[in-house]
Amino acid sequence: MSATTVVTVLELVGLYVFATSGGLLAIQKGFDVVGILMLASLTALGGGILRDLIIGATPPAAFTHLSYLIIPFVATGVTFFAHPLVQRLNVTVLVFDAAGLALFCVTGTLKALDFGLGPVQSVLLGITTAVGGGVLRDITARETPSLVKTDSDLYAIPAAIGATLVAAAHHLHLPVAPIGTAAAVLVFTLRTTAMLRGWKAPHARLRTQP
């Protein structure tokens, strides 16, 4: 399988799970079907649109491939009718979010590398692709972004590790398909383990609370 095929397949899967994460949050917040569709689309496409605007790939992939627009529609429909275990929605959102995080940090880094950006910039754009949709989702739904929440578990750090692995593999001319897949699995594992174990990034020590 070529790198491009890997990227396409991973992106479509990532789009679906991220759209589901946005749709479930919207249902939790009581949004109507338009709000669910908007939050699903923003979560799925937001990070990639940011990445494409920054690398100058306009119109962004989300607006040139019809499949990118259709997937959030499908995810919204499925989520709208088939969310049977409402009590578990919160956990489900977080697991889908972890899968999206894992897939998008890999595909975002690969696309930036394909556009000839340097490894550091590609890692940063991979992280932006992975966390951008979620930050836009949380800001729009008036949640404090998971990314900066006081008590949140590791989120961007697993993405940074995955993106760095991909950029390093590309730099060393190693095959990107297996390493990209392994990196995505690693990111998902790190993120879900961080949630289960409550791993947190360090905080600055405040002498007195203001």
Add this chain to the structure above:
Amino acid sequence: MSATTVVTVLELVGLYVFATSGGLLAIQKGFDVVGILMLASLTALGGGILRDLIIGATPPAAFTHLSYLIIPFVATGVTFFAHPLVQRLNVTVLVFDAAGLALFCVTGTLKALDFGLGPVQSVLLGITTAVGGGVLRDITARETPSLVKTDSDLYAIPAAIGATLVAAAHHLHLPVAPIGTAAAVLVFTLRTTAMLRGWKAPHARLRTQP
């Protein structure tokens, strides 16, 4: 009248009413004159800037046509001094917002079609142009975006209908000037009727409230 002239006239009217909607919200929230000007400009220009960034039309029209910058200034001045019926501000904001919604979904779709984008993408960009400024306005003013509010009446659906009509007319080579105008009138009517009658989009059924 050519399609371009129609677009230009509708856009300038749309800019003025949207800027007024942003300015009135800012006055309601007690912002100073800078905040009023900023919220008026963001509401008026935000959706179009998003659309132009996405289709790659940089610098966006807002930065190449001086009239686009002047109109929010004028709207801010008029709104600042002449808002005599303060008790009715809330209704006024909503009516102006409906007019902006109607005008921008039509002009946004037309501009995307002019840039050669497909009909589905053009409809989506028309909706983005129409609702983008309002979402940015609400996020900046720390309101829950009207677009996703739990109890809000139909908002994006009228815009989607109007944008679809315009894209269909373009596809069938029908004259865009009368159909665009009719679509804008229809969107305004649907939106204001939805507010009067309390039409809402369906919600997902939660078995138990989380």
Add this chain to the structure above:
Amino acid sequence: MSATTVVTVLELVGLYVFATSGGLLAIQKGFDVVGILMLASLTALGGGILRDLIIGATPPAAFTHLSYLIIPFVATGVTFFAHPLVQRLNVTVLVFDAAGLALFCVTGTLKALDFGLGPVQSVLLGITTAVGGGVLRDITARETPSLVKTDSDLYAIPAAIGATLVAAAHHLHLPVAPIGTAAAVLVFTLRTTAMLRGWKAPHARLRTQP
């Protein structure tokens, strides 16, 4: 010193102080080290990225010059370990913010002029560069943007004055290095004096409070 050198030096200093302002707010809000780095980077780079996307300079400078990415890292590290006077954090944030405001309104205007934009547009982009990062910082940290806060002191108006001075100097073929520096000092002085004296922009008069 050429205008380009002046711009580069001022931008690097501006990046550092703006990143520090973002990092200190993140520490105040109790964010972890990832949140601190993200808020520092967004504050430092956000306004310039907006400006570069609007003028079509992609990828933005933040993604082509490694120093732009390194400075928020350094500022985060320094802020993380060396914020000894916690009680004074609030004042410190405001002073650093004023310095960033002063530097970025000058450099943003100069860059837009370098790209051949007209003086009015360049002034607007200078203001966007100066206030954009701070607005993104406040929205992400779920603060009401300083820019529109009901009781906030003059913020965008000093930036507008500084940007106008720079654009006028450029238009009149006066030397930009001393005038840009003087404009930055003036903006900083106006902003800090406005905070000390409580200078505010006028509000619209509401007959009755809604």
